[in-house]
Amino acid sequence: MVCSLWHLIRCSGFEVDQADQLAGPKKKQTRANRNKNKIIVTLQGLATNSALLLALTVFSGLLQAQAINPLENDPRAARAGGSLFRAQCATCHGADARGISTIDAPDLTLMWVQGSRNDSEVFTIIRDGIAGSIMPPHGFTDTEVWMLVSYLRSVAVTGTMEPIGGDVERGASLFAEQCARCHRLDGVGGSLGPDLSGITARRSIDALLNALREPSANIARRYKPVTLVTASGETVQGTIKSEDAFSIQIMDSEQALRAFMKADLRQLNKDVASLMPEFSAAILSDAEVNDVLSYLQAER
Amino acid sequence: MDEQTGYRGGIADMRRRLCRAWIFSGLALLAAMASAQDGAGPSYEDILRGFEDPERWLTYSGDYSGKRHSPLTQIDRDNVAELRPVWTFQTGTTTRGRGFETTPLLDDGVLYVTGSNNYAWAIDARTGRSFWSYRRNLPNDLTYGASAPVNRGFGMLGNRLFMVTLDAHLMAFDRRSGDVLWERELADYQLGYAATLAPLVLDDKVIVGISGGEYQTRGFIDAFDPVSGERIWRFNTIPGPGEAGSETWPDDPAILAAGGGGTWMNGSYDPDLNLIYWGVGNPNPDYYDENRPGDNLYTNSIVALDANNGELRWHYQFTPHDVNDWDANQVPVLADIEWRGEPRRVLLWGNRNGFFYVLDRVTGEFLLGEPFTATTWAREIGADGRPIILNDGSQGCLPDPWGGTNFYPPSFYPGLDLFILTARETCATYVPEEPANTRGQSNFGGTVFIDAEQGSGALRALDIHSGDLVWEFTYPSPTFGGVMTTAAGLAFAGDHEGNFMAFDVENGENLWHYQTGSRIWGAAAITYMLDGLQYVLIPSGTTLTAFALRAP
Numbered sequence: 001m002v003c004s005l006w007h008l009i010r011c012s013g014f015e016v017d018q019a020d021q022l023a024g025p026k027k028k029q030t031r032a033n034r035n036k037n038k039i040i041v042t043l044q045g046l047a048t049n050s051a052l053l054l055a056l057t058v059f060s061g062l063l064q065a066q067a068i069n070p071l072e073n074d075p076r077a078a079r080a081g082g083s084l085f086r087a088q089c090a091t092c093h094g095a096d097a098r099g100i101s102t103i104d105a106p107d108l109t110l111m112w113v114q115g116s117r118n119d120s121e122v123f124t125i126i127r128d129g130i131a132g133s134i135m136p137p138h139g140f141t142d143t144e145v146w147m148l149v150s151y152l153r154s155v156a157v158t159g160t161m162e163p164i165g166g167d168v169e170r171g172a173s174l175f176a177e178q179c180a181r182c183h184r185l186d187g188v189g190g191s192l193g194p195d196l197s198g199i200t201a202r203r204s205i206d207a208l209l210n211a212l213r214e215p216s217a218n219i220a221r222r223y224k225p226v227t228l229v230t231a232s233g234e235t236v237q238g239t240i241k242s243e244d245a246f247s248i249q250i251m252d253s254e255q256a257l258r259a260f261m262k263a264d265l266r267q268l269n270k271d272v273a274s275l276m277p278e279f280s281a282a283i284l285s286d287a288e289v290n291d292v293l294s295y296l297q298a299e300r
Numbered sequence: 301m302d303e304q305t306g307y308r309g310g311i312a313d314m315r316r317r318l319c320r321a322w323i324f325s326g327l328a329l330l331a332a333m334a335s336a337q338d339g340a341g342p343s344y345e346d347i348l349r350g351f352e353d354p355e356r357w358l359t360y361s362g363d364y365s366g367k368r369h370s371p372l373t374q375i376d377r378d379n380v381a382e383l384r385p386v387w388t389f390q391t392g393t394t395t396r397g398r399g400f401e402t403t404p405l406l407d408d409g410v411l412y413v414t415g416s417n418n419y420a421w422a423i424d425a426r427t428g429r430s431f432w433s434y435r436r437n438l439p440n441d442l443t444y445g446a447s448a449p450v451n452r453g454f455g456m457l458g459n460r461l462f463m464v465t466l467d468a469h470l471m472a473f474d475r476r477s478g479d480v481l482w483e484r485e486l487a488d489y490q491l492g493y494a495a496t497l498a499p500l501v502l503d504d505k506v507i508v509g510i511s512g513g514e515y516q517t518r519g520f521i522d523a524f525d526p527v528s529g530e531r532i533w534r535f536n537t538i539p540g541p542g543e544a545g546s547e548t549w550p551d552d553p554a555i556l557a558a559g560g561g562g563t564w565m566n567g568s569y570d571p572d573l574n575l576i577y578w579g580v581g582n583p584n585p586d587y588y589d590e591n592r593p594g595d596n597l598y599t600n601s602i603v604a605l606d607a608n609n610g611e612l613r614w615h616y617q618f619t620p621h622d623v624n625d626w627d628a629n630q631v632p633v634l635a636d637i638e639w640r641g642e643p644r645r646v647l648l649w650g651n652r653n654g655f656f657y658v659l660d661r662v663t664g665e666f667l668l669g670e671p672f673t674a675t676t677w678a679r680e681i682g683a684d685g686r687p688i689i690l691n692d693g694s695q696g697c698l699p700d701p702w703g704g705t706n707f708y709p710p711s712f713y714p715g716l717d718l719f720i721l722t723a724r725e726t727c728a729t730y731v732p733e734e735p736a737n738t739r740g741q742s743n744f745g746g747t748v749f750i751d752a753e754q755g756s757g758a759l760r761a762l763d764i765h766s767g768d769l770v771w772e773f774t775y776p777s778p779t780f781g782g783v784m785t786t787a788a789g790l791a792f793a794g795d796h797e798g799n800f801m802a803f804d805v806e807n808g809e810n811l812w813h814y815q816t817g818s819r820i821w822g823a824a825a826i827t828y829m830l831d832g833l834q835y836v837l838i839p840s841g842t843t844l845t846a847f848a849l850r851a852p
Contacts, residue, residue, distance in 0.1 A: 083733070083736075086733060086744075086746070086747045087733075087735055087736060087741070087742060087743070087744060087745075088741065088742055090744075090747045090748075091447070091514075091742075091744065092447070094749075094750070095731065095747035095748060095749050096749070100750070100752075101752065129446075134398060134447075134449065136442065136446030136447065136449075137440055137441070137446070139441055139740070139741075242797075243776050243797070244775075244776060244795065244797030244798070244799055244815070245773070245774070245775050245776065245795060245797065245799060245801075245810075245813075246799065246810075246813055
């Protein structure tokens, strides 16, 4: 189910009634009530705006109207949605919408790029919840749901859509030489580091450049480096996939999945340096990085 | 009757009396048979006897004291390494995130188990096969109950089972059929109320509390008649205007009526004092406090209530004016110990604010308060029982809202006088923000940033006389598993990575562990004997696993 023109008008009407009622002279103006008033008034403004906006959209294509966020061009929507998000969603999804891995609450900033979802699908998830999961349906009005969609759009991880403009062919050979042993692109390559298919659409050029120049500055979960020494004296390097009080599961530097009982190990050191080598400008110039990124973008 | 005064009649009289005796014993036998067929079920006296019958586990902690300390010794430190799974029970439901937080009850070889989303089962304790199952048709607009769709267990009395629901009802079931006998609304779930705890059953009362302190609600503790389902009394955790405690709030009935103070974890009971001990949760809103200056009684407190009428005897507030969601919703542990050379009836408490407390449970007198976590907030409780706050959050992080520990059960080991609990080390920054204060919508009043890199957990044993750490076993992440101890010198605990483990209670050495496949979250083990075999049972995820030294 998605928001329709009818829903929206109904929503805005409801909110106006509510605001009128609260603004009545008989109502005691506690601080809480005043605040409520403020919010409702904002809602009312938004709803009126959006009704107008939607009315315009309806003429351009009734069928598409349902998939479009009617508040898409209203900057206040994301702000109001942010307040709603912090009050209603942040306990599970985190104050920054990046999820809480220990309770399996997903990172919502990746929702569009990972699930390639559109706004109306996100709308449906917020309103109806996900059956069979802990994500419940919510009693938000449709306008509020669209505000949340606007907020999530505003914090969504985005990369580069414009052509990067480097030398794709040179990028391809650099990638094969320097990266493919550990990174996969469109099904080809290694698994020690993250799959880079479509990475330019998810991460900014700056972020990708930083990841190349200073890979240890910010190491993602499941790629944390470890060095351990087995009972037989073998030294093994790898990335930690999971761990409990008694055992550790890693991918070693030869990309084999291996598990060890901690009690059997001579040494277990959690390293600070990523297994990804630092690509200084001497190894890979800015222009060469640009070529590699262009190749990554072209392959997408 | 003259039977006691000696022989007075002849042979005929004797015959008459013999005959009468036969008839009496015959009647008694018939009555006994009828009662067996009737399956009268456990009585209040049976619950009072606690662990005396090793084939029973009749209330959440095994007895009214909340110690979760079983006298069973078949599994001991020498053989526990041979412990192995003998059956598993899977719910067949797809709840993600939060599964079993329940403590099963056991009587007559049958386990009575509640699950998340108000499922329930009766299961054969020898095989894990089910006799009946129940699922409540819950409304699709649950409030608090949607975000924490859990249940912590049945209460039992006679042939009745009692369970609370996510839409804030108390239900009574026939334990043999699983049929619903009656249900009563505790509060309007659409306003934010829900219920998740295991009811505490006394001789003539079922005591329950309520969840929803994150909404504009007012907490309470209710007593119901187990047979008729009529409510006998209610204790409101937030005073009404003019009532004692209201001076710790602004003079505004609307704020009092939405003051929070959930009572979502079951309490303990002292039959000699006839007192119920119950923890109270956070004030509402959780983090934003501009509108609620004062201590905000009885939030974040323990209350001691007269079981007859629900009247408050005493209270102690662990966290006055809480702004960190450090609910005092923990299992109160009652112990009779020697304290500073004198016998004393005490109450032991591992609080979400990171402190371990000892109180006199007759008077509520504060005896000890010492931190059991490394995270800084207050490092000391003053002689007046109030915390001396060192870091209000302006000097780096505080324990996160999930707390230094939480509702999952600790255990008390008598003799060694150890209080064993799962501790969480965390780092969080609180950002208060004025909430919308909308009825029926959650009302945290801000957000919390948790530093995932700075989190760990540990099983810790504290000396109750000093609060000193005697031993610990560390876990890689902040952990939510409960603890049970047995008189064989064992502590059983669960962790966030899914391990179910046994430890030597004297030194914390890990003696055995088993990976259950899903985190042990909010649940603790139970143990019982059947056919001469000791079982240990742990819920994890949507699975119950039973362990023993050999196959049944």
